[in-house]
Amino acid sequence: MGVEQDTQGWDTTRSWVEKQLAGAERVEAVVRLRGGWTSEMRRLDLRGPDGPRSLVLRSFVKPFFVQHAEGLLTREADILRLLADTDVPAATLVAVDATARHCAHPSLLMSHLPGTVRPGDRGADARADLLARQLVRVHRLPVTARQRPRAYQAWTSPERVTVPPDTERPGLWRRAVDLICREPPAHQGCFLHRDFHPGNVLFTGPDDDPRISGVVDWVETSWGPADLDVAHCSTALALLHGVPAGLRFADRYVAAGGTLAEDDGSHLYWRLLDALGFAPDAEKVAVPWRELGRVDLTAGVLTRRLEGYVGALLDRYA
Template sequence: MAGEQYGLQKQSIEWVKSQLNEQVEIIDVDPLTGGTSSKLFELTVKENDQVLSYVLRLFHKADWLEKEPDLARHEADSLQYAEQSGLLVPHLIAYDETGQENGVPAVFMTKESGSVVLQPTHDNKWTDRLAAALAELHQIKAEDFPYEYFSYNDAFLLEKPTWSKVQNDWMRAFYIVSGNRPKVRECFIHRDFHPANVLWENGEISAIVDWVNACRGPAGIDVGHCRVNLAQMYGISVANEFLAAYQRHAGNLFVYDPYWDLVSLIDTLNGSPTVYPGWKAFGMKGLSDELVRHRLDDYLLSLLDRFDDF
């Protein structure tokens, strides 16, 4: 059966058909690049002489599911909430919360038009559009959204990073993050907003994808997460350009605090930093593990300077 050669089992094919129409014909199954924490497949379906594309996400990592067994329901809830709020996101078709139908938990959704752009021709416009989309997302208060923000790393438990050339500065950062958190306005946050989760078409954003981590929390976490990604990919100047653009679009709704940048940076630590595989999958060239580590050190120092001036 089509799809099994790509790691998609017959049971998933049958489940997908049952969510659409038993008479549909699945004419193609392709694994999608860029995903690192789940398996993604594009399914091309023919129904009533119409050809449509869908995405099936399979949550296959046991360690992640052990920590968050509700991943499929979480993304399903997030997609519905985001769509109802008017955001450009995939439309949820169905989800398999426990994996009973697919062997592992799954989310089935529409495939949105557009593609990931990591090497933009017009940098300023690209950065500005990214910031505008995030600022629009953060206008949603999400007071009734059940998922709440939490940090991925406990700064109390982190050890001096031996890979870094400024190890003592990292220890200072851990100390700052371990202190009292500033009070902020909470809103709807994506929690994994970065260029590889944004689709573009004709120079405009066509969709934001990968909503499994969405929650209610501080806007600064989304801003900081995108900034630490940009700092690794392009350097501090682009990360700062994004912050300035976001501040313009968010206006009075956002009060910058470098604390959230520092939390976002520390949340990325998991051993010695390496180039994120998704960037390579989407054609990002010229990065090395050594360069990423160097840029993270530089970015850290720039944030600590902000604390001195804050």
């Protein structure tokens, strides 16, 4: 097939995929998609009587995610069905095998969206404005009590934070950790993507006039405070483009019509809860970003940016 892929069990998975296709369609080529961290992503190029089209196959292959795949993929399938009737540019669900009953690994098959992930600095401000507007639309999605996703889960806690071992500002980190040693602030819940950041948004058009063509990776969708989604995207922007980009995103979100916690202390809690989850070095996010060309994002660069961002949050909101 002229493809780059782990072929273990592929025949089994391909057989399942082809059972989901229309008419005489067949898989003509398989292309590994770069930039994923939790999953192996493949674009499947199809050929059939009605012409070519493409689908995307998400498969969990890492042991940790295989263990949790049933909940993650079932949630994503449910969310994609829900989003089909909205103006959020999400993929259309084709099929899901969350327990690997038919596939080599737990997998979800969906439509292929146009566009690419753009992690570069060029055009980052224009894209950040679009990210803020899109996130407001996600948070405003009307859902019934039955459709409401699970309550959010925190991705760190005071006792789990790992301080960069060579930091020259240990007091900064102690202060930040102390500020999340409390009960979560009271908040109004809304529909959260929960992993909204530039790596999960596709863009088309030139850098000076981009358009969002897709929002992907809905496995962590939750119900919780808008501040938490804003915090996660803000941290990612700070790591990708520098501390000022991370600080400005909340302002962009409010300017786009979004609503955040009224008091700075509550907002700071959510911002720090997210940022501290990346300590000590944010290396986890660096791997897919480097695959997409950001080879400048070394562990040292990310550690400095994360520390600078935490310090800037304390300066502004504490």
